[in-house]
Amino acid sequence: MENQFSHQGKLYLLPTTLGDNAPLEVLPVSVKQMIEKLDHYIVENEKTARRAIKNLVPEKSQPTLKFKLLNKHTDPSEIPAFLEACKNGFDMGLLSEAGCPGVADPGAEVVKIAHREGIKVIPLVGPSSILLAMMASGMNGQNFAFNGYLPIDKAERKSEIKNLERLSLEKDQAQVFIETPYRNNKMLEDLIQQLHPGTRVCIACDITLDSEYIVTKPVSEWAKTKVDLHKRPTIFILQKEY
Missing domain, CATH: 3.30.950.10 (Tetrapyrrole methylase, C-terminal domain)
Incomplete structure (x- = not known):
């Protein structure tokens, strides 16, 4: 039987620090390794997301990054389209503003849609x-x-x-x-x-x-x-x- 996830990218849930401490004091190296690979992100605020990525992976090329914004101003009807990159075979990262995505965090709506669309969801360890x-x-x-x-x-x-x-x-x-x-x-x-x-x-x-x-x-x-x-x-x- 063919794996239902084989033709789609995966959605990685990426925790961030809870404040301005050194990222690797509280984040496992697996988060850093995944951010090194990902160019497609769903975030609450592009500016703070870019800063978080730069703090964790300073050498990452910022111009190649692509962001979808998910916050209180986002029209709910737009959210399903955020996962188009996954449907086209690219892995994506759901990056929290602080702590873990989907927990006291608007990212839960994206995760719900990912499950509905058959996109594999992979949570990474981080501070809650x-x-x-x-x-x-x-x-x-x-x-x-x-x-x-x-x-x-x-x-x-x-x-x-x-x-x-x-x-x-x-x-x-x-x-x-x-x-x-x-x-x-x-x-x-x-x-x-x-x-x-x-x-x-x-x-x-x-x-x-x-x-x-x-x-x-x-x-x-x-x-x-x-x-x-x-x-x-x-x-x-x-x-x-x-």
Whole structure:
């Protein structure tokens, strides 16, 4: 039986660093080797993608690179055409802005279409801030949920924080979420105000960077702690226990 992938290029999911550290401190050499080979990319921002490629493979010829842009401005009807290079036999790279493609990342839509079109998808190893935060949190790594961004509306946010606390207790499930970096300090204030004093909260920010800060303690202790999270990429995790 003929391999269904034999006539098409493959879609490689390429992680990137979580900040401005040396790429090979956190990325395996396999990512570097693949970027050496690929000229077709799907990215969120061409400028930052070119910089990431240059940092990892300085000798790479930039003029030969071809980019499709996938971000909040992309018309969903255009996305299937992004994989034309694969259909014509060229391998492509889906490059995240930070961390792993497809996880808290718009690249998931491209991966869904690749599967639908019979294009082989190959994920490469790299840093995921969500998993690294869970690993370091001391919370339930057997059962956790990533909730993305919480509501901006004050009443809705209060309700969702209470709901996540309830779920964490009922399901023995760590609840993971994020916030726009310039609202991180307000998020911590809201958690302190809304959660039970004994509920544990992990704050994991600047993961893999020199300024990395990962601390888990009860809300009652966070209320006494001064920490500035402003504009620092942060993962929040909460868990209420019996």
